[in-house]
Structures are given as structure tokens and as C-alpha cells.
Amino acid sequence: MRECFRCGKEMNINFDIKVDAQGYGIKITEKGVFGKTIQKPKVAICPYCGEISLYIEDISKVKA
Secondary structure, eight states: OOOOOOOOOOEEEEOOOOOOOSSOOOOEEOOOOOOOOEOOOOEEEOOOOOEEEEOSSOGGGSSS
């Protein structure tokens, strides 16, 4: 469950985000021109206040 930062209600999850007029979406990569792809982000939407949150499900590839 993802909780809304703004109002504290439960958010709806697993939405995608797309780049306008492209359809390729966006992705999270390591720094650099040819950075390795970490994961495509997902979007959570609060049905009460409209707040959106970007997140990745598998954080095992993210260095601490």
C-alpha cells in the first residue's frame, strides 16, 4: 500500500507515465550518457486529492 503524502489516504498504484507524443515512456538510469537502466518508474495516484507519486518496485539495483 502506498500512502498519499498530502492527505494520508491509500493511493491507486501501477499506472504508467508516458512522454507526450512518443509512447516510449521514461526510465531510470545510472548517471552518464550510457548509464545502465535501473527500472521504468510506476505512478501512484491519490483518488482523493489528485497527488501523484513516482516509484520503482524493485530497489535492489539502487546503490545505497
